Amino acid sequence: MRHRRTLELPFQESTGVPAPQQAPAPRPGDLPRPVSDRPGLAVAATIAPAQLWLAVHLAASPSQLAPQDLERLGARAQRLTPRVSLDPPDSLLLEVKGSLHLFGGVEGVSREMAGECLRLRMPGTLAVAPTPLAALALARAGRRLGLPASLTGVPASQLLVTDPAQLVGKLSPLPLATLRWPQDTLGRLARIGVRTIGEALRLPRAGFAWRFGTAQLQTLDRLVGRASDLKDRFEVRARFRRRRELLYELESQAALLTVLGPLLEELGNFLEARQCGVLALECRLWHRAVPPTCCVLRLAAPLADPAQLAALLGERLSALVLPEPVRACELRSGPLVARVLDSGGLWQPGERGGGAAARAPELIERLRARLGAEAVHGLQVVEDHRPEAAWEVRELGAHSSGSQCAGARRTVPLGVPGGGGAGPDAVEAVPLAVPGGGAPGPDILSGRSPPESARPLWLLSVPRKLRELHGRPRRRGELRLVGEAERIETGWWDGREIARDYYTAVDARGVRLWVFREREPPHRWFLHGVFG
Numbered sequence: 001m002r003h004r005r006t007l008e009l010p011f012q013e014s015t016g017v018p019a020p021q022q023a024p025a026p027r028p029g030d031l032p033r034p035v036s037d038r039p040g041l042a043v044a045a046t047i048a049p050a051q052l053w054l055a056v057h058l059a060a061s062p063s064q065l066a067p068q069d070l071e072r073l074g075a076r077a078q079r080l081t082p083r084v085s086l087d088p089p090d091s092l093l094l095e096v097k098g099s100l101h102l103f104g105g106v107e108g109v110s111r112e113m114a115g116e117c118l119r120l121r122m123p124g125t126l127a128v129a130p131t132p133l134a135a136l137a138l139a140r141a142g143r144r145l146g147l148p149a150s151l152t153g154v155p156a157s158q159l160l161v162t163d164p165a166q167l168v169g170k171l172s173p174l175p176l177a178t179l180r181w182p183q184d185t186l187g188r189l190a191r192i193g194v195r196t197i198g199e200a201l202r203l204p205r206a207g208f209a210w211r212f213g214t215a216q217l218q219t220l221d222r223l224v225g226r227a228s229d230l231k232d233r234f235e236v237r238a239r240f241r242r243r244r245e246l247l248y249e250l251e252s253q254a255a256l257l258t259v260l261g262p263l264l265e266e267l268g269n270f271l272e273a274r275q276c277g278v279l280a281l282e283c284r285l286w287h288r289a290v291p292p293t294c295c296v297l298r299l300a301a302p303l304a305d306p307a308q309l310a311a312l313l314g315e316r317l318s319a320l321v322l323p324e325p326v327r328a329c330e331l332r333s334g335p336l337v338a339r340v341l342d343s344g345g346l347w348q349p350g351e352r353g354g355g356a357a358a359r360a361p362e363l364i365e366r367l368r369a370r371l372g373a374e375a376v377h378g379l380q381v382v383e384d385h386r387p388e389a390a391w392e393v394r395e396l397g398a399h400s401s402g403s404q405c406a407g408a409r410r411t412v413p414l415g416v417p418g419g420g421g422a423g424p425d426a427v428e429a430v431p432l433a434v435p436g437g438g439a440p441g442p443d444i445l446s447g448r449s450p451p452e453s454a455r456p457l458w459l460l461s462v463p464r465k466l467r468e469l470h471g472r473p474r475r476r477g478e479l480r481l482v483g484e485a486e487r488i489e490t491g492w493w494d495g496r497e498i499a500r501d502y503y504t505a506v507d508a509r510g511v512r513l514w515v516f517r518e519r520e521p522p523h524r525w526f527l528h529g530v531f532g
Helices: 004-008 039-046 067-077 097-103 105-119 132-144 164-171 183-191 197-202 205-212 214-224 253-274 306-318 356-371 442-446
Strands: 053-058 084-087 091-095 124-129 241-250 276-286 293-303 326-333 336-338 378-381 391-394 458-465 467-469 472-474 480-490 498-506 512-518 525-530
Touching: 053 067, 053 105, 053 132, 067 084, 067 091, 067 105, 091 132, 097 105, 105 124, 124 132, 132 164, 132 214, 164 197, 164 214, 183 205, 197 214, 205 214, 241 253, 253 276, 253 306, 253 326, 276 306, 293 306, 293 356, 306 356
Parallel strands: none
Antiparallel strands: 053 091, 053 124, 084 091, 241 326, 276 293, 276 326, 276 336, 378 391, 458 525, 467 472, 480 498, 498 512, 512 525
């Protein structure tokens, strides 16, 4: 009950600015104080009157809304102002101060926004205030108090605040639940009799921050304008989409490519203006009585050149079988990707490999256009010491820093990659004695790390069992084991544990093989790879 007297003080709202008084010198450790101890004066002195925020709180529950619904409403709201911010999962904010003279004031802007909600069948409550958090709190309170959704006119008088001096007075009776603080914080405040925003504003700042944290205190400052509240601006994800109706039906793929030429030129200009490219392009061919035919072109690198896109799209169209003549065509781009323009090399194409790297994406795209997207793919290195699990197929165009040859994997001796302690990827790579070949070599006795093991480029999809004679592997005769062995023991955490000793072997024809011997009985031999 220490703060009983403070809680019972009447809430004062300033209508004028009193004579300036000299503020006491701050003591070390004190929290920043507002401009005045009287909340009304603090708001009037700190709120920037150049901002006016319109909040839309949707009536549907958050579980019924998808992120795309809020983005659709945000895209429509950009017709009124470029400063649109999303507040997931059920709210939207618009800074409308600069748009009032274009739509007839607050009434006109509110009416236009209500119309957009009505057209998208997304009813909600509208509120206007000088700060974004205050507008959100008023809109949420309007729904909580049972006010009708403002779909035909101006927000109710309870939800409309255009004078900064009246902001605190309008917010004071609102419940703290409109700020969406953690339930534990709301329960603790309720136990000391604080249930509204006004009661929270009257609490001593230092005691409030000590008991409930500075995050909630900063929220109150942003609510009444004592602190700035920066909002991320919503940007519509730009995509290209054009459709062309044909005067007559077409059955030839070559004629279709001629018709698509102007659309590809528009796409090129669209991408050039934004310095972007696309990794996917969809062409839809509309028929009279059957569903449209879809032709999807996937690219290995961002592309914006209409001529190259036309050539690749022509390859894909030539492989299509049209069920009916085409009466309309449409182009749809995937998400835009920033283009990185490379400088030219010193060597000309064909000289010392000059131009090979630049032509690689073009070759990949042409192969995929002719053979299909599933026929050409990339490889991705995986952080796993098991040879059969150290790589995986990845989609071309999904650039990754780890896209290097799997054969370049380094095996760290007696530890995990990076030299740390034992963990899930722990692997032993120590020189072992060749079975039947005597005792271990001197490297084990001296504790020196073995040389890095060579890995073959060609791995069998499933290790092939080898014939044996007196415990020695055979393939076209007895195999000769060369070099030192590499021991790999890992995979216990996912049920695919391996314990193997790998060797480089040479057969009677001089072919170098990669074989391993099981460490557990019956100690069988397997062929796992072939060196090139």
